[in-house]
Amino acid sequence: MRRSTRQGPASYGGPRDPAPGNLPAELNSFVGRKAELAEVGRLLKRSRTVTVTGVGGVGKTRLTLRAAYLGQERFSDGVWLVELSSVHDPHLLEHALAEALGLAGHAARPPRTEVAEMLADRQLLLLLDGFEHITDDCATLLRDLLRRAPGLTVLAAGRRPLGVPGEQTFPLAPMPAPAPTHSPATAAPPAQDSAVLFAERAAAVLPGFGITDDNRWAVAELCHRLDGIPLALELAAGRLRALSLEQMLQRLDDRFRLLTGGGCAALPRHRTLRTAIGWSHELCSPQERLLWARLSVFAGHFDLEAAEYVCSGTGLAVDDLLDVIAELVAQSLLVREDTATGVRYRMLETVRAYGAYWLEATGDATRLRRRHRDWYLGLATWCELEWFSPRQTEVAARIDAELSNLRVALEFCLEGSEDAHIGQYLAGSLWFYWVGCGHVAEGRHWLDRALELESEHEESRLKALWVLAYVALLQGDSIGAITALQECSDEAERTGNQLAAAYALHRTGCLALVTDDMPRAEELLRTAQERYREIGELNSDVLMGQVALAITVAFQGDLAGAVALCDEVRQICEDHGERWTLAYALYVLGYAAWTRGETAEARRLLEECLAIDHAFRDLVGAVTAIELLALFTVTEGDPEEAAVLQGAAGQLWRSVGLPLFGSRYFNAPHQQCEQQTREALGAERYEECLSEGARLDLDAVMARARRWSTDRARVPGQRSEERGDSAPATHEPAASPSAKGGETAG
Numbered sequence: 001m002r003r004s005t006r007q008g009p010a011s012y013g014g015p016r017d018p019a020p021g022n023l024p025a026e027l028n029s030f031v032g033r034k035a036e037l038a039e040v041g042r043l044l045k046r047s048r049t050v051t052v053t054g055v056g057g058v059g060k061t062r063l064t065l066r067a068a069y070l071g072q073e074r075f076s077d078g079v080w081l082v083e084l085s086s087v088h089d090p091h092l093l094e095h096a097l098a099e100a101l102g103l104a105g106h107a108a109r110p111p112r113t114e115v116a117e118m119l120a121d122r123q124l125l126l127l128l129d130g131f132e133h134i135t136d137d138c139a140t141l142l143r144d145l146l147r148r149a150p151g152l153t154v155l156a157a158g159r160r161p162l163g164v165p166g167e168q169t170f171p172l173a174p175m176p177a178p179a180p181t182h183s184p185a186t187a188a189p190p191a192q193d194s195a196v197l198f199a200e201r202a203a204a205v206l207p208g209f210g211i212t213d214d215n216r217w218a219v220a221e222l223c224h225r226l227d228g229i230p231l232a233l234e235l236a237a238g239r240l241r242a243l244s245l246e247q248m249l250q251r252l253d254d255r256f257r258l259l260t261g262g263g264c265a266a267l268p269r270h271r272t273l274r275t276a277i278g279w280s281h282e283l284c285s286p287q288e289r290l291l292w293a294r295l296s297v298f299a300g301h302f303d304l305e306a307a308e309y310v311c312s313g314t315g316l317a318v319d320d321l322l323d324v325i326a327e328l329v330a331q332s333l334l335v336r337e338d339t340a341t342g343v344r345y346r347m348l349e350t351v352r353a354y355g356a357y358w359l360e361a362t363g364d365a366t367r368l369r370r371r372h373r374d375w376y377l378g379l380a381t382w383c384e385l386e387w388f389s390p391r392q393t394e395v396a397a398r399i400d401a402e403l404s405n406l407r408v409a410l411e412f413c414l415e416g417s418e419d420a421h422i423g424q425y426l427a428g429s430l431w432f433y434w435v436g437c438g439h440v441a442e443g444r445h446w447l448d449r450a451l452e453l454e455s456e457h458e459e460s461r462l463k464a465l466w467v468l469a470y471v472a473l474l475q476g477d478s479i480g481a482i483t484a485l486q487e488c489s490d491e492a493e494r495t496g497n498q499l500a501a502a503y504a505l506h507r508t509g510c511l512a513l514v515t516d517d518m519p520r521a522e523e524l525l526r527t528a529q530e531r532y533r534e535i536g537e538l539n540s541d542v543l544m545g546q547v548a549l550a551i552t553v554a555f556q557g558d559l560a561g562a563v564a565l566c567d568e569v570r571q572i573c574e575d576h577g578e579r580w581t582l583a584y585a586l587y588v589l590g591y592a593a594w595t596r597g598e599t600a601e602a603r604r605l606l607e608e609c610l611a612i613d614h615a616f617r618d619l620v621g622a623v624t625a626i627e628l629l630a631l632f633t634v635t636e637g638d639p640e641e642a643a644v645l646q647g648a649a650g651q652l653w654r655s656v657g658l659p660l661f662g663s664r665y666f667n668a669p670h671q672q673c674e675q676q677t678r679e680a681l682g683a684e685r686y687e688e689c690l691s692e693g694a695r696l697d698l699d700a701v702m703a704r705a706r707r708w709s710t711d712r713a714r715v716p717g718q719r720s721e722e723r724g725d726s727a728p729a730t731h732e733p734a735a736s737p738s739a740k741g742g743e744t745a746g
Contacts, residue, residue, distance in 0.1 A: 390577025476658025647693020
C-alpha cells in the first residue's frame, strides 16, 4: 500500500491538515464486511481500545484500515498506523511508535516520554498491526499511554487481545462462502462476499473476468474450499495467470504448495498462504505447536474431553491441556463456541491443514488418528446405550455435533482390512442415528463400505449386516435387504449368535410387512419378540419391532390387538423416557382413535407424533405422519389443506425412498384421502394445492399443522357436524389400514 503524505501531529508550525495521519492509500476495492465495519465503528464509540482478532489471512488488517478510514473524522489529530511485525526486539517498540508518529528525531529523552507528552492533549486514533509476538510489551506501553492521554483511542489487529483494561474485542470470521454443491450440474447459490472478492481480484489478473453461469459452480466451490479466507482467495486469484479454475480445484489438496507468490510489494508474512499461517505457528510456544499439530486430527468441532483424551501424552500433560487450549483460543488459532451440547472448539480448515502437515512431519499422525478413532468409538457405544433413555434428545444433538469426527473415525477404520471389524462395529452402532435422525443414505454408504472388507470378527459383521438390512428397507431396496438378511441369518445360525439371529428375524418380518405378506410378517415378528424376551434384549429397536407387529395385526383387521401392543410400547417408553419409538406408537394409536370417531384425540396424538419426528429430523416417520394427517384433515372438512399436505408428503418422499414402500397396505389411506380430496376440489384445484404443498419443507409443514389446529380450536364447543365437516362421527378403516411405515418397516 502507498502511504499518504498528510501532515503529522509532530509538525507544530503553521496550519494543520484537518485530517492528519499516515494511513496507506487503498490500492484496490474493499469488498463486503458491512456488518463487521458497523460493529467495529460502534465499539470504537464505546471503548478506547478495540482489538479485531482472527486467524492469519482472515482480513484483520484490511478491516481495521477500512474502519479507520470511515471513522477518521472523529479524530481531529488523525489516524496513525504502527506496523509492528518487523519489530522483534521489544526494546525497539517505543522507537517504532515514535517513528510512526513523526518523533523519530527526538532522541534526547526516552521515546516513551516523547510519545506520551505528544499524545497528552491529542484526539487521535492509533492503529496497531502485527503486535502478536510482543503482546505483553505492547500492552504495558499502551496502558501507560492510555492513562496519560485521555484523547487517545487504539484500534488493533492481531491473533489475540492486547489485554489492556477496558478493551473490547471483535473476533473476525472468514467471509461468507457459498454452500458446497455436489457437482457442476447442481445450481450454484447466489454470489457471497467471498465470491465477489475473488471475482474482483481475478479481474485484475484476467481483465474481463466475471462470474457467469459457466463458472459459477467452480467459483463457489473454490471459495468454499478456501474457507472464505480473503488472503487465500486473493492468492488463488493470482494463480489464474497460469491455471484455470478447474485446474485449481484439482490441485487444492495441496493448497500450501499451490498458493505461492503474492508479489514483492506484499509484507513478508503475506507472500504465501503458508507464510500467513506459519507466521502464527512461529509465535507459538513448543506446547502450543504440539497441540496445534495434534488437534489437526479433529474435523469440525470438538470438546475439551475429546482433546484431553486424544492429544495428551508425551510433551503435553493432560493437566496442562486446558491452559494450552486457552492460549490457542487467545491467538485465534482455535475458535471457542457455546453450543447446545456445551463449549466446543474448532479450527478453520486452513489452520488445521497446516497443523496436519507438521503432525505428519513428527511421524505421530497414525498414533493420533488411532486415539481419535478410539475416542469416537467409545462415544458411539455410549450414545447407542443412552438412546434408550431420557437423554435421547441429548444423544441426537451430540451425534449431530460430532458427525464430522465420526466420519473421520470411520474413514480411518476402513482404509484397510486391519481395522475393518471396528469400522463395521462403529457403522452398526450408529443405527439409531442413521434411521432415527434422518441420515439413512449416509448410513447406507458407511455400512456398504464396511461390509466390503473381510473381517474375522463375526459379531461386528453380523451387527453391520442387520443394520444394513434396516436402512435398505427404509430406502425401498428389498433386494439389498434380502441379501444382507440371508447372510446375517446364516452366519448367526452357524456361530450360535442368538442376538443377531433375533434381529435377522425382526428385519425379515419387516421385509414381509412392506411386501404385503401379512401372515408371514406376523409370524416372524412374534418369534423375534419372543427371542428378545428370552435373551433379555430391550431397547428402542426392540420396541420398534413390537410397533411393526401392531401394524401387521392392524392390517389384518385386528385394530384392538394393535392398540394393546402400542399401549404397552407407550408405557415402556414413558417408563424409560424414550421418545423416538413413542412417536410410532402414537401414530398407530392416533389412527385407532380416528376410526372410533375421536377426531380431536386422534389429531392430538398424531401432532405429538409429528412433533417428535420433527425434533429428531426423522423424515421417514414424519412423512408417514403427514400422509395420515392429510386423511384426518379432509375428513374434518378441509380438502384444500389435505391436498397441500399430500403435496408436501410427496416432496418429502423424494428424499426418503420408495413412496409408502410400494405397499398397497401402506398406500390405502393415501388413496382414500386423494379420492375424497379430488371429489371435493376438482382435478385442477387439487393439482394446484399439491404444487403448493410441494414447496413446503418439514419446518413449514410443522408450523402449518400447528396453525391449523389453533385456528380450528378458536371455535369452542362446536361438533364436527356443526362445522359442516363431511366426515361422519366414526370412520371406517381404509381398505388396508395405514401405519407408521418408517423405521417400523425397516
